[in-house]
Amino acid sequence: MLFKNLPLLRLWAIVQVALLARRHFTALSAPERRRLMELGRRPHRLSPKERAELKRIAAKLEPGAFAKGAARTVSPFGGRGRRRRR
Secondary structure, eight states: OTTTTSOHHHHHHHHHHHHHHHHHHTTSOHHHHHHHHHHHTOGGGOOHHHHHHHHHHHHHTOHHHHHHHHHHHHOTTOSOOOOOOO
16 A cells, blocks of 8 residues: 555645645636646747746646645644744
């Protein structure tokens, strides 16, 4: 079994991050998801127009929000975020 030696809390965190990724990925329409996969298969050979299209589609995934949500999920400190000094 793949997860035999994986601690339960770590497995829970992996599942939560996977669900978060799915939520962000399904924010795209089906044609956008399909096109993202096409462009992602050959990122080093994209034309400038295709690069712009890839950036536009990727921006809809909200990578910053995904990163914050994933960090909050796996953080051992409660996920309140970093406090800034004034």
